[in-house]
Amino acid sequence: MVTRRSWIGWQFTGPFLAVFALVFLAPIGYSAYLSVFRTKLVGGTGFVGMENYTKTFSDPQFWEGVSRVAIFLAVQVPIMLGLALLVALAIDSGRLYGTGFFRVSIFLPYAVPAVVATLMCGFLYGIRFGLVGSLNEGLGLNIPDPLAPDWILTTIGNIVTWEFVGYNMLILYSGLRVVDTALYEAAAIDGAGQFRIIRAIKLPALRGPLVVATIFSIIGSFQLFTEPQILKSIAPNAITTYFTPNVYTYQLSFTGQQVNYSATIALVMGVATMIVAYLFQRRSLKGVD
Amino acid sequence: MSITRRRALLGAALSITLLAAGCGGSDEPGAATATAGASEADVKAALEAGGELTVWAWDSTIEPVAAEFMKKYPGVKVKVVNAGTNKDEYLALQNAVQAGSGVPDVVQLEYYALPQFVLSKTAADLTAFGAGSLESAFTPGTWNAVRSGGKGVYGLPIDSGPMALFYNKEVFDKHGIAIPKTWEEYAAAAEKLHQADPKAYITADAGEAGFTTSLIWQAGGKPYTVNGTDVTVNLADAGSQRFTGVWQGMLDKKLLSPVVSWTDEWFKGLSDGTIASLVIGAWMPSNLESGAAAAKGKWRVAPMPQWESGGKAAAENGGSSLAITEAGTKKALAYGFLKYIAVDEGAQSRVDKGAFPATTKELNAAAFKGKEFPYFGGQKVNEVLAESAAQVVPGWNYLPFQVYANSIYGDTVGKAYLGQGNLTDGLKAWQDASVKYGQEQGFTVK
Numbered sequence: 001m002v003t004r005r006s007w008i009g010w011q012f013t014g015p016f017l018a019v020f021a022l023v024f025l026a027p028i029g030y031s032a033y034l035s036v037f038r039t040k041l042v043g044g045t046g047f048v049g050m051e052n053y054t055k056t057f058s059d060p061q062f063w064e065g066v067s068r069v070a071i072f073l074a075v076q077v078p079i080m081l082g083l084a085l086l087v088a089l090a091i092d093s094g095r096l097y098g099t100g101f102f103r104v105s106i107f108l109p110y111a112v113p114a115v116v117a118t119l120m121c122g123f124l125y126g127i128r129f130g131l132v133g134s135l136n137e138g139l140g141l142n143i144p145d146p147l148a149p150d151w152i153l154t155t156i157g158n159i160v161t162w163e164f165v166g167y168n169m170l171i172l173y174s175g176l177r178v179v180d181t182a183l184y185e186a187a188a189i190d191g192a193g194q195f196r197i198i199r200a201i202k203l204p205a206l207r208g209p210l211v212v213a214t215i216f217s218i219i220g221s222f223q224l225f226t227e228p229q230i231l232k233s234i235a236p237n238a239i240t241t242y243f244t245p246n247v248y249t250y251q252l253s254f255t256g257q258q259v260n261y262s263a264t265i266a267l268v269m270g271v272a273t274m275i276v277a278y279l280f281q282r283r284s285l286k287g288v289d
Numbered sequence: 290m291s292i293t294r295r296r297a298l299l300g301a302a303l304s305i306t307l308l309a310a311g312c313g314g315s316d317e318p319g320a321a322t323a324t325a326g327a328s329e330a331d332v333k334a335a336l337e338a339g340g341e342l343t344v345w346a347w348d349s350t351i352e353p354v355a356a357e358f359m360k361k362y363p364g365v366k367v368k369v370v371n372a373g374t375n376k377d378e379y380l381a382l383q384n385a386v387q388a389g390s391g392v393p394d395v396v397q398l399e400y401y402a403l404p405q406f407v408l409s410k411t412a413a414d415l416t417a418f419g420a421g422s423l424e425s426a427f428t429p430g431t432w433n434a435v436r437s438g439g440k441g442v443y444g445l446p447i448d449s450g451p452m453a454l455f456y457n458k459e460v461f462d463k464h465g466i467a468i469p470k471t472w473e474e475y476a477a478a479a480e481k482l483h484q485a486d487p488k489a490y491i492t493a494d495a496g497e498a499g500f501t502t503s504l505i506w507q508a509g510g511k512p513y514t515v516n517g518t519d520v521t522v523n524l525a526d527a528g529s530q531r532f533t534g535v536w537q538g539m540l541d542k543k544l545l546s547p548v549v550s551w552t553d554e555w556f557k558g559l560s561d562g563t564i565a566s567l568v569i570g571a572w573m574p575s576n577l578e579s580g581a582a583a584a585k586g587k588w589r590v591a592p593m594p595q596w597e598s599g600g601k602a603a604a605e606n607g608g609s610s611l612a613i614t615e616a617g618t619k620k621a622l623a624y625g626f627l628k629y630i631a632v633d634e635g636a637q638s639r640v641d642k643g644a645f646p647a648t649t650k651e652l653n654a655a656a657f658k659g660k661e662f663p664y665f666g667g668q669k670v671n672e673v674l675a676e677s678a679a680q681v682v683p684g685w686n687y688l689p690f691q692v693y694a695n696s697i698y699g700d701t702v703g704k705a706y707l708g709q710g711n712l713t714d715g716l717k718a719w720q721d722a723s724v725k726y727g728q729e730q731g732f733t734v735k
Contacts, residue, residue, distance in 0.1 A: 041408055041690065042518045042731030129554055149707065234549060237496055237703030241696060254380055255696045256726070 028270075034263040041257070052264035061242035062265060066272075068153065069244050073221040076157040081213055083161065084168035085206070089198060091169075092176040103173070107166035114163060118230040121159045122147075126234075147235040156227045164220070168213045175209030176202060211284045215277045222273045225250070245269045329419040332628070335621040339364020342623055345372040345382065346397035348447065348609065350642040354635045358626060361634070367626060375399060379406075379692060386411050386616060394617040395626060398444060399609045400434040401499070404515070404689040407443045412612040414441035418624040426632050430681040431647040435610050444610030445631035446647035447639070450570025451677035452503060452593050452606045455577065458666070459587040460489065460565040468591045472535045475594045479544040482565060490546035493564045494536075496706040497550055498698035499606060504532045504568075506685045507604035508596045512720075513686045520688060521735045522723050524716040531596050533712040540706065547706065556580040568593055570606035571645040571674040578664045586666050590673045603680040608647065645674065652678060690730060694723045 035052050039045040056062055087106055091099045109117065124131040125146040132143050146155040179201065187197050225246035232239040232247075241251040245265060253262035344351065344367055352369040359367055370393065372381045379402055385391040386409070398406055406412045420442040424432055431446035456468065461478075464485045469475035479491035494500065505512055510528015514521045523529075539545050546564055548554045558564035559581040567573065577588055593603050611630060613623045629635045636648050646652050652675050661667045688694050701722050702715030727734035 040729070040731035041405075126554070128548070129557070149704070149709070232699075234552060236549060236699040237707050240700040240703075242700070251696065255376070256693050257383065258729075 028267070031263040031267050034260050035267055036260075038260050039257070048260075052261050053268070055261065056264050056268050061240075061248060062245065064240075065242050065245045065248050066269075069221050069224055072153060072157060072224060073218060076160060077214065077217040077221060079157070080161045080165055081168055081210065081217065083165050084172055084213070085210070087165065087169045088172035088176060088206075089202065091173060092202070093194065103169075107170055109163050109165075110167040112163070114226040115230055117163050118159055118227045121155070121162075122231060122234045125155060147231070147238055149238040152228075152231065152235060152238040156224070156231065159227050160220075160224075164217075168217070171209050171213045171216075172206055175206050179205045208285075211281060214284075215281060218277050218280060219273055222269060222276075328417065331621040332418055332625045335619070336362050336365065336625040338622075339366075340619055340622050341366045342368065342395060342619060342626055343393040344369045344395040344397075344611075344626070345378060345393040346395075346611070347371050347374045347378060348397060348644070350639040350644050351397070351447075351630065353642060354630055354638050355626075357638060358629050358635065361629075362625075365622065365626070375402070376692065376696075382406070382411065383409075386614075389616070392614050392616040394614060394619055394623045396612055396614055397447070397609050398612050399607065400431070400446075400605070401687045401691045401695075403435065403444055403610060403612065404687060405692055406612065407441075408689045410615050412443045413615045413617070413620060414443060415445070415613060415624060415627075416442055418621065420445065420624075423628075423632060426648050426650065428647055428649055428652065428678050428681075429683065430605055430678070431608065431610075433683070434608070444612035445627050446608070446610050447631050448572060448608050448644045449647040449678060450572050450605050450607035450645065451603050451674060451681055452507070452568055452570055453603075453673055453677050454566060454568050454591045454593055455573055456566035456589055456591065457559075457562050457584065457587050458589045460562045469594045471598050471600075472531075472594045472596055476535055476539050476544070479539055480542060483542075483544050489563050489565055490558075491544060492566050492568065493546035493548040493550065493555060493558060494706070495547050495549045496699060496703050498695035498702075500568075501532065501698070501702070502687075503604045503606045504536075505529050506682060507593060507602050508532055509602070509682060511684060511686070513688050515686050515689060518731070519733045519735075520727050522688070522720045522727070524720040525713070529716060530713075533716065537705075537712045540708070540712070543708075545706075560584050562587070570608065571677065572607060574662060574664065574670055575643045585664050588665055589668055590665060590670045592673060592677060601680050602682050603677040604685070605681055688723065688727070689732070690723075690726060693726060694719070697722050697726075 036047060036049055037045055038048045038052065087102075090096055091103055096102065112120075122130075127133050127136070127145040127147065132146060135141050136143055144151055146152070146158075183201050184197060187201060192200065223246055224244045228239050228243045228247050229250070232243075239247075241255070242248040246269070249262045249266050249269075252258045252265070256262075339362065342365065344355065346352075346369060355367040355369050359365060372378045372393070378397065382392070382396055385393075396412075398412065403412065423442075423445070427446050428449060430451070431449045435442055435444045435446055454468070460466075460482070461468070464482055466478045466481055467474075469478045475491065482489050482491050502512070505524075505528045508528035508531040510526050510532070512522060512524045512526055512529055546558060548558055548564065555564065559567070559577065560583040562584070574590075577584070581588075592601075595602060611627050613620055613627065617623055630639070632648060636646060636651050637654075640646050640651050640657060646657070651657055658672050658675055659669060660671055662670045698719060701718035702712065704710045705712045705715040724734045
């Protein structure tokens, strides 16, 4: 008996696979192709093999950008997620008036485009005409220039935190909403206080959402681009053209016409981000379903 | 005039005796266009036959003058597109050339960016159309800028930016500051002003590559030499040292406002007198009129401060040309348009609309020189600016990758403007980074 192969599965996944190949695999493949060539202003294009890759790993500007986003990841992400967790728990506690208002207003910054948010903050942080300048002058304070090289990363962290606390809060809050309320009742009957409930019920329930939020944040940190790129126009000397790996790739391809090298760095960073995110996910979800 | 135009003119300036060999030793300059069957007669025929042209330009006077052109040649349809201002346009152009489609027929290129596009064979040689005979029509500085090693003509100049000292007379008078004749006097005036009014600065400089190179140019420096693909970079020559000497002193005493040029804060400072002067290109008047309207009647123009007392040296800052793309199929027609805009009726028409001319005829016209500017208290500003145009120090070169080099100025020299490190070390770092890039791009750089 001849079995007719069923194409139904392919018919279902086909549209997805076609789009996936077009918008995901093809660009990556093209980047990989670009990364083994080098185009010069004088002498044209030539095959260079792995040269762009060895250059990447010995490029101090690349490493400076990488270590900057690593510091950013280590400091900003815990602060942001801590705040988001706090807010999510507070809103979920049921002891707050106007939770709907808080939820929306904390989430609102996420709806502001990063470009606009950065420009707004740029005005606030202005040492001469901005809010910081006014505070220093009006109250006799001595706040250091937030746009000076020593402070600029903190400033960017501040902007990013403002933008994304609400977003992460929403992920965590929705994690809390699916907890069976019977558990809280049972805990209350057993005499557990709010903090006990948080520790024993809510936090364990949030493990999954926290991992998801952290992975998004890891990816976001590695891809840090918009904020430094916009701030560069008002703090040109504090933000270099290789401030973060993404800023660097942008500079390389659009100003330096080094598309091949740029593609190489983009690939390396993409793979690095994937590895870090994967390792984190594996470690932190060990033992969960 | 819009902000975009101001930004456009920003940047660096003129004069490039560049890259003959950059265009490839085997290529006879003009050969490509000549084989396309181009001559002056063809241009005339093309204008009569008509056709459609796409022009990329951000200069606000191009579009109205293109309309006048179309009135004269009804068969020709010119589409003027603002494809972005300076760097944005260059990016779009590079992409279009790379993609091989959507390349305009005519494109606006600043003088400092032109060599890069000559090198990549984006800008066509116009010699075959008789562009060589136009030499006497233009100022030497701008003509030098559109030549390539004296062999080709890769664009026609449409404006120029000889520098002058723009100053707020009210602020100067209030603090008893005389017009500085030398840079030492300028630095002394800076100190006097800032001491009298701690909020006021003589000028703002947050670190701008185009300004630095222009001052080095005026000081007689030749940091860049270009001979085909042999390039040298020396940002420690005598001219550069003159610049760092004066400028470092002012930075050390915090006499320069760190406000970034062309920002709202900058225009605010120019309006309220906290930025009391600018040494900048001749295209500035209309920008002050629109950007710092509140200061009407307070500003005046004087010659650039000198490096030697009694000297008469000037430099260029900004300025653009119109070039014809190699990929364009209607080169003869495009040249007809170029000539109209840059030399014929269009030149005067554009001056009337606020452009600072690159043509000697318009520059020396009595009506041009005698024009009184109400914004400048009735001063005949163009007299000063035209004088500066005649005093531009000859022999300046930009790098064939100046667009990139300028983009990394902040990375290398920037720290010096924040009081960390000094200009001399910064310029050295800028030099090293430029050399490294040049070598990676296949130039022989020393």
